[in-house]
Amino acid sequence: MPRGLARAVxxxxxxxxxxxxxxxxFGQRFDLPLPLWLWLTGAGATIVLTFAALALFARQRDFGxxxxxxxxxxxxxxxxxxxxxxxVVLRIIGCVLFVLTLVAGFFGNPDAYANLIVTMVWVLWxxxxxFFCALVGDLWDVVNPLPTLYRAAVRVxxxxxxxxxxxxxxxxxxxxxxxxALFFAFAWAELxxxxxxxxRAIATVLLAYAVLSWGGMLLFxxxxxxxxxxxxxxxxxxxxxxxxxxxxxxxxxxxxxLRLRPYGAGLLTNEPVSNSVAAFVLLMLATVTFxxxxxxxxxxxxxxxxxxxxxxxxxxxxxxxxxxMDETQWLNTAVLLLFPLAFVLIFxxxxxxxxxxxxxxxxxGHADADRNAMVWSLVPIAVAYHxxxxxxxxxxxxxxxxPLASDPFGWGWNLFGTRGHAVDLGIVSPAVYWYGAVALIVxxxxxxxxxxxxxATRRFASHRSALLSQLPMLVLMVAYxxxxxxxxxxxxxx
Amino acid sequence: MENxxxxxxxxxxxxxxxxxxxxxxxVSSQSFSVELKGGRVKGDETLKVHQGDQVQIxxxxxxxxxxxxxxxxxxxxxxxxxPALLTFKADVAGRFPMHEHRERAGNHRAVLFIEVYP
Numbered sequence: 001m002p003r004g005l006a007r008a009v010x011x012x013x014x015x016x017x018x019x020x021x022x023x024x025x026f027g028q029r030f031d032l033p034l035p036l037w038l039w040l041t042g043a044g045a046t047i048v049l050t051f052a053a054l055a056l057f058a059r060q061r062d063f064g065x066x067x068x069x070x071x072x073x074x075x076x077x078x079x080x081x082x083x084x085x086x087x088v089v090l091r092i093i094g095c096v097l098f099v100l101t102l103v104a105g106f107f108g109n110p111d112a113y114a115n116l117i118v119t120m121v122w123v124l125w126x127x128x129x130x131f132f133c134a135l136v137g138d139l140w141d142v143v144n145p146l147p148t149l150y151r152a153a154v155r156v157x158x159x160x161x162x163x164x165x166x167x168x169x170x171x172x173x174x175x176x177x178x179x180x181a182l183f184f185a186f187a188w189a190e191l192x193x194x195x196x197x198x199x200r201a202i203a204t205v206l207l208a209y210a211v212l213s214w215g216g217m218l219l220f221x222x223x224x225x226x227x228x229x230x231x232x233x234x235x236x237x238x239x240x241x242x243x244x245x246x247x248x249x250x251x252x253x254x255x256x257x258l259r260l261r262p263y264g265a266g267l268l269t270n271e272p273v274s275n276s277v278a279a280f281v282l283l284m285l286a287t288v289t290f291x292x293x294x295x296x297x298x299x300x301x302x303x304x305x306x307x308x309x310x311x312x313x314x315x316x317x318x319x320x321x322x323x324x325m326d327e328t329q330w331l332n333t334a335v336l337l338l339f340p341l342a343f344v345l346i347f348x349x350x351x352x353x354x355x356x357x358x359x360x361x362x363x364x365g366h367a368d369a370d371r372n373a374m375v376w377s378l379v380p381i382a383v384a385y386h387x388x389x390x391x392x393x394x395x396x397x398x399x400x401x402x403p404l405a406s407d408p409f410g411w412g413w414n415l416f417g418t419r420g421h422a423v424d425l426g427i428v429s430p431a432v433y434w435y436g437a438v439a440l441i442v443x444x445x446x447x448x449x450x451x452x453x454x455x456a457t458r459r460f461a462s463h464r465s466a467l468l469s470q471l472p473m474l475v476l477m478v479a480y481x482x483x484x485x486x487x488x489x490x491x492x493x494x
Numbered sequence: 495m496e497n498x499x500x501x502x503x504x505x506x507x508x509x510x511x512x513x514x515x516x517x518x519x520x521v522s523s524q525s526f527s528v529e530l531k532g533g534r535v536k537g538d539e540t541l542k543v544h545q546g547d548q549v550q551i552x553x554x555x556x557x558x559x560x561x562x563x564x565x566x567x568x569x570x571x572x573x574x575x576x577p578a579l580l581t582f583k584a585d586v587a588g589r590f591p592m593h594e595h596r597e598r599a600g601n602h603r604a605v606l607f608i609e610v611y612p
Binding site: 028030031032033425426429430431491492493 | 540564565585586587588589590591604607609610611612
C-alpha cells in the first residue's frame with residue numbers, strides 16, 4: 001500500500017490556478033454531500049433535543065444559569081506575568097506577517113498558488129482566525145496589526161502626550177453601520193469578486209482598507225473606530241463571544257481582560273444591542289449561509305430560471321455590458337444582497353411574534369433591546385455551520401502554507417526546505433467529515449437553544465412569558481439548523 | 495504427519511482464496527462512457543465510484559477540448575472524432591469536478607463530477 005498510495009495521492013497542482021470558479025476566496029472543497037439518512041437523522045435529533053431542552057426549561061426556571069460564571073485568569077500571578085509579554089510578541093508577529101503579506105502581494109509572483117498573500121488572507125486569516133476566535137478566544141483583538149502600527153506611528157511622530165487622534169465626535173446615528181457596509185463589501189469580494197485570487201489586487205484592497213482604518217482612527221480615535229466601524233474587529237469579536245476565553249487587550253480606558261467561561265456564555269450580555277449591531281450579526285450569518293447555498297444545485301437552477309425571464313436576462317445583460325462583471329456575478333451579487341435582507345426581515349418577524357407571546361407588559365419600553373439581544377443566541381448555530389463548512393478547506397488548502405513558508409514571494413526560495421511540498425487531500429476522510437459536521441451542527445443548535453432560554457429568563461419577568469417567548473425562537477432555530485444541514489447534504493456544483 | 499500436512503495445505507489454499515476474493519472485491523474496475531455535446535454532458539453529469547476503484551472513462555466530444563479533473567489533477571485532451579481515455583485509481587474520497595481547461599479565467603461550470611465514496 002505505501003508505495004502505490006504515495007504516488008497516487010491527489011495533489012492540488014499549481015497548474016490548475018486558472019481553472020474553475022472558486023466558491024470561496026480561494027481553494028476548493030471536495031466534500032461529498034451528506035447522505036440523505038444522515039441529514040434526516042441530524043434534523044430529527046435537532047427537533048428531539050429542542051423538545052427535551054424545552055421540557056427541562058419548563059421544570060426549572062434557572063436552568064442554565066451556571067453558564068453565567070466565569071473566572072478571571074489574570075488574578076493568577078504566573079499567568080499575569082506571562083500574558084503581557086506574550087501579547088507583545090504576538091502583536092509583533094502580527095505586524096511582521098501583515099507587512100510580509102502586503103510586500104508579497106505587491107512584489108511577489110502573480111500566480112495565486114505561489115504567492116503567500118492568497119493563502120494567508122483567505123485561508124489562514126479569514127478561515128483560520130475565525131476558527132481560533134470561535135473556539136479559543138478573540139485573538140484578533142490582541143494581534144490586529146492596524147491599531148498596533150497606528151499607535152507605533154503616532155509614537156514615532158512624537159505625539160507622546162497627544163491622544164493620537166483629532167478626537168472628532170463619532171456620529172451616534174452612524175452606529176455600527178460602517179462596519180455593516182464594509183463587511184458586505186468584504187463578503188462580496190470573497191464570494192463574487194473576479195480578482196479575489198490575484199495577489200496584486202488583494203494587496204491593493206488590503207492596503208486601501210488599512211489606510212481607511214488609519215484615517216478613521218485619526219479622526220475618531222483607535223477604540224471608537226475599532227468598536228463601530230472596523231468590520232473585522234467586529235466580526236472576530238462576534239465569534240469570540242462564543243469562545244471560552246474572553247480576550248481583550250488593554251485600552252487607555254480599560255485594563256486587559258482574560259477570563260475563562262463555558263462555551264456560549266459570552267453571548268449573554270447586558271450591553272444593549274443596537275439595530276446596527278443586530279444587523280451586523282445577521283449579515284454575518286447570512287453570508288455564511290449564502291456561501292454554502294450558492295454552490296448548491298438549487299442556486300444553479302435559480303440562476304438558469306432567472307435567465308429565462310426576459311426582463312431579468314435583459315437587466316443582467318445591460319448590467320454586465322456596462323460594467324466589468326458578467327451575468328453570473330451580477331446574479332450572485334443580487335442574491336448576496338437578498339440573503340441578509342431576508343434574514344433581517346425573518347428575525348424581525350420572529351422578534352415581533354416573540355414579544356407578543358411574552359406579553360406586552362413584559363417588555364414595555366425595551367422591546368427593541370429584548371428582540372435584538374436574541375440575535376446572539378443564533379451565533380452558536382452559525383459557528384457550528386461555519387466550522388463544518390470550512391474545516392476541510394482549512395485542512396487541505398491550508399497546507400499550501402507549508403511550501404509558502406519557504407518561498408513566500410514565489411521567487412524560488414527554499415528557506416526551510418519545504419518548497420514543493422505537496423498537498424494531501426486525503427487528510428479528512430468523508431466519514432469523519434460527515435459525522436463531525438452533523439455532530440457540530442446539532443451541538444451548536446443545543447447551545448443556541450440554551451443561550452436563548454437563559455437570555456429570555458433574564459429579560460422576561462414571569463416564567464410563563466419567558467417560556468412562551470421561546471417558541472418562535474425555537475421555530476427559527478430549528479429552521480436555521482435544518483437549512484444548514486440541508487446545504488451540507490447538497491452536492492457542490494459551482 | 496500426512497494429516498497435518500494436508501491440513502496445512504488446505505489452510506494455505508483457503509488463505510490464498512480469501513486473498514484473491516478479497517482483492518477482487520476491493521479493487522474493482524469501473525468503466526464509463528461519457529458523451530459531450532457543445533461542452534455539456536449528455537445524460538447524468540455525476541459518476542459515482544468507490545474508493546480504491548480503478549476508474550476508466552471514455553470521453554467523446556463534438557469539439558476539441560482539454561478537460562481537467564480537479565483534485566486528482568489529470569488533464570485529458572479530447573480530439574474528435576477519436577474518444578479520449580481517462581484512467582486513474584480513485585484513492586481519495588470526495589466529490590471532484592472536471593472543468594474545461596481554458597486560457598482565460600472566468601466563471602464556467604464544471605462539465606462532469608466524479609464522486610468517490612468510501
